Amino acid sequence: MKPFKAACLQLNSGTEMMRNCEIAATLAVEARAAGADLILMPENLALMEWGRSALVLNAATEEDHPALAFFRDLAREIGAWLHLGSLHILLDGGMIANRSFVIDPLGGIRARYDKIHMFDVDLGLGEVYRESATFAPGDRAVAADLPWGRLGLSICYDLRFPQLYRGLAQAGCDFLAVPAAFTRTTGKAHWHVLLRARAIETGCYVFAPAQCGEHINNRQTYGHALIVSPWGEILADALEQPGWVIAEIDPRRVGEARKKIPCLDHDRPFAPLRT
Numbered sequence: 001m002k003p004f005k006a007a008c009l010q011l012n013s014g015t016e017m018m019r020n021c022e023i024a025a026t027l028a029v030e031a032r033a034a035g036a037d038l039i040l041m042p043e044n045l046a047l048m049e050w051g052r053s054a055l056v057l058n059a060a061t062e063e064d065h066p067a068l069a070f071f072r073d074l075a076r077e078i079g080a081w082l083h084l085g086s087l088h089i090l091l092d093g094g095m096i097a098n099r100s101f102v103i104d105p106l107g108g109i110r111a112r113y114d115k116i117h118m119f120d121v122d123l124g125l126g127e128v129y130r131e132s133a134t135f136a137p138g139d140r141a142v143a144a145d146l147p148w149g150r151l152g153l154s155i156c157y158d159l160r161f162p163q164l165y166r167g168l169a170q171a172g173c174d175f176l177a178v179p180a181a182f183t184r185t186t187g188k189a190h191w192h193v194l195l196r197a198r199a200i201e202t203g204c205y206v207f208a209p210a211q212c213g214e215h216i217n218n219r220q221t222y223g224h225a226l227i228v229s230p231w232g233e234i235l236a237d238a239l240e241q242p243g244w245v246i247a248e249i250d251p252r253r254v255g256e257a258r259k260k261i262p263c264l265d266h267d268r269p270f271a272p273l274r275t
Contacts, residue, residue, distance in 0.1 A: 001251040004148050006038045006175075007031035008209040008245055010225040010238040013048040015216055017058065020046050021070045023242075031244045032078045038146065039244075040083040042209040042225070043098070043156045043181045047088060050217035052134045059090040062099075062112075072107040079105045081146060085179025085209055086115065086155050095136040100153050100179065102144040110145070113153035114138025117161055123185050131157075141167055149174030149251045152204070156180040159194050162201060169202035170264055174254045176204045181211040187222025192234070200232040203258040205249055212240055230257035 009027050013020045024046075028039045046067035049055050062068060067087050075082045082103040089097040098115040116139065118132040141164060144151045152168030152175065159178050168176060176198060182191050199206040205228065212223030225238035227247040236245035258264060 001148050003248050003250040004037040005035045005246055006040065006205075006207055006227060006249050007034070007036035008207055008225040008227055008236070008238065009039065009041045009045075010210050010212050010223055010241070010243055010245070011042055011045060012213040012242050013042075013044055013046065013211060013215065015047065015049055015054075017046050017067060018070070020048075021067050025070070025074050027242070027244050028074060028080070028082070029078055031246060032080050034246055036080060036246055037148075038081045038083065038207075040085065040177055040207045040209045041179065042085040042211045043179045044211060045085050045087070045179075048181065048211065048215040048219070050215075050219065055088060055096060055134050056090070056094060059088040059096045061090050065089065068101065071101075072103055072109070075103040075105055076107040081105060083151070083177055083179070083207075083209075085177075091136055096134055097138070098131075098135050098155060100155060100177070102146075102151065102153070111142055111151075111153060113142035113155070115155040115158065116164065117157045119157040123183065127183070127185060129183075141171070143168060143171060143173050146175075148249070149254070151175045151177055154178050156182060159198065162198065165198045165202050165204070166264070169204055173202075174204060174251055175249070176202065176206045178206060178208040179210075180208060182222045184220035184222045187224065191222055191224055192226070195226055195228050196232045196234070199228040199230055201263070203230045203254055203261070203264065205230055205254065210238065212238075212242060230254050
């Protein structure tokens with residue numbers, strides 16, 4: 001498989017959906033002009049809202065979502081593969097799916113993935129998140145077949161569950177997408193090390209577009225959109241400001257890393273620890 005260029009966007013999304021979309025599109029056009037074949041966007045790319053009522057009010061069904069239609073048009077316009085980190089898709093019963101989409105250069109939806117793991121945490125000092133109050137968790141792993149290999153999908157808090165990524169790699173994924181709106185608190189402590197670990201454990205490239213800066217309700221996100229090699233090297237880091245990063249991706253490096261350390265083939269059964 002031939003090398004290609006992947007770009008990860010870093011956004012500071014707010015509460016105006018189409019303004020957020022236009023900003024993301026401007027960055028995507030810049031990345032495409034720099035040679036990006038695959039452009040990945042962060043979680044909540046079209047909207048960073050706070051509170052269940054506001055999130056539900058601004059969600060839409062997949063058929064009627066203005067941001068999805070906007071980015072399908074953008075993919076056709078610039079002739080690139082787009083990974084939409086997540087949009088808020090309204091479900092029956094008033095819950096929302098936090099859903100990723102992979103869009104081909106003709107605007108077709110090639111894959112959709114609903115975030116599996118809900119971020120229900122208390123980080124202290126009043127920083128509390130309860131995603132399960134608003135979002136319905138997904139229940140299946142998803143991959144998209146690209147011209148250069150297979151892309152395994154995940155979103156943000158999924159990063160802390162390595163079994164998902166091992167399963168994706170063992171199902172033939174060469175690349176892993178981890179779009180995020182990681183909190184500044186947890187990002188400082190864990191973002192880089194967890195992304196490098198997922199790459200090393202699986203022998204995959206990891207693409208991690210990110211939100212950054214301050215959002216509604218004083219929410220702080222960490223930034224540092226990353227591209228990581230199958231050997232765990234950081235190939236690009238967007239640091240703390242909105243923008244984009246790009247790197248050349250050589251799919252042959254996936255096989256090289258796995259040949260050196262073929263741990264995906266070394267699983268062994270074991271008896272569970274009894275409590």
